[in-house]
Amino acid sequence: MNKIYEDYYRMDKLPTIWCPGCGNGIVLNGFIEAFKNSGLDRKNTVIVSGIGCSSRSALYLDFDTIHTTHGRAIAFATGIKQSRPELNVVVLTGDGDCSAIGGNHLIHAARRNIDLTVICYNNSTYGMTNGQYSPTTPTGSITATSMYGFMESPFDLCKLVEAAGATYVARTTTYLAKMIPILVKNALLKKGFSFVDVIAQCPTYFGRRNKMSAPADMMKWIRDNSVNKKQAESMSEQELAGKFVVGEFVNREKPELTAEYTKLIERLKEKAGADLAKV
Ligand SMILES: Cc1ncc(C[n+]2csc(CCOP(=O)(O)OP(=O)(O)O)c2C)c(N)n1
Structure with a gap:
């Protein structure tokens, strides 16, 4: 394993529970690289997660971590x-943790700008x-709870938190x-x-039901359905349906x-000091 990852993983907790070909390791390694490049201090950093395969990430990281309950990661944070x-x-x-059971925490944390x-x-x-299915399942997908194809429209989580x-x-x-x-x-x-949405593959439970059982098939599906922000500007709503x-x-x-x-606390302390001086 590359040394940069070794420094940040709790090596005694590996291997992960993730299936072969799961996208979670790619996201977690990306986070580690970002953290290293950010210059932030690990000692002043807390990693919070909820419940789910992805939320297991907190367990694998050698940081101060808290693995909370399903949907409540943002509330604890x-x-x-x-x-x-x-x-x-x-x-x-x-996506389930933060936008289904935890959806209200997500929108209110964004609204508060914490x-x-x-x-x-x-x-x-x-x-x-x-x-x-979750709130981000693409319309038409076969899932354990939409055996004839998912009939609803998914959330665009980026638009949700932006709004x-x-x-x-x-x-x-x-x-x-x-x-x-x-x-x-x-x-x-x-x-x-700050919110970063990373589209990731779940070949075992999503891919297998949608004719993409090989992890590479899911990666190709993600590649073929991604459009960059610039291209998207000239596409219609219909053309953008199902695209990332x-x-x-x-x-x-x-x-x-x-x-x-913090500013309010300082103001109130000053006011209390001034009021006391009058006594
Ligand atoms: C209150 C509560 N409801 C339901 C569950 C069952 N549960 C555990 S993980 C999970 C979904 C996880 O989905 P997601 O957050 O998208 O994470 P993934 O496993 O796909 O990484 C559910 C419904 C639970 N643990 N607690």
Whole structure:
């Protein structure tokens, strides 16, 4: 194993539970590379995850980590950041974890613009529980809970968090693995709510049901259905249906919640001091 990864993995926890050909390792290695390049201090960083195959990532990382309950990773992360604003708080989560059961935490964390970095391992399914559909499952997909094809429309998580107020929003895929460390590093260094959606393959529970049982078939499917932000601008809504638009969508400045809260505390302390001086 490459030395950079060895430094960041809890080697005694390997091998992972992930199936051969799963995309999660690509996302996690991308995070490690991003973290190393960011210059952030591991000692001031907390990794938070929920429940799911992807959420197992927290267990494998040699950081201060907290593996919480399904859907509540962002809620725990919000509490950690509010009480210790000096920490870098990173959430590693699945599409089910952060946009189904945890969907409300996701939109409100983005609305509050609290300084978290959320990385969504978006494999379009509930991998850990054997492949039920999730809010990001493409329309028409066969899953354990849509045997005749998924009839609903998926969330575009990037558009969702952008509309809710996030300050950094980007998407890439495991096929475009080299983009992961670049976008995640930007997200880590951004003050505010940052979200990186990484489209990943689940050959075992999604691919097998959708005529892509080989991991390489899923990677080709991801490649063939990805369009970059620039190309997407000249495509119609119909042409974009079922496509993964990749790129950096939002990088803006807005007041960040914990910084504003700290300022309020300072103001109130000053006021209390001034009031006391009058007595
Ligand atoms: C409150 C609660 N509801 C349901 C579950 C069962 N459960 C465990 S993981 C999971 C879905 C995981 O899907 P996702 O977050 O997309 O992660 P993946 O396994 O695909 O990486 C579910 C429904 C649970 N553990 N707790």
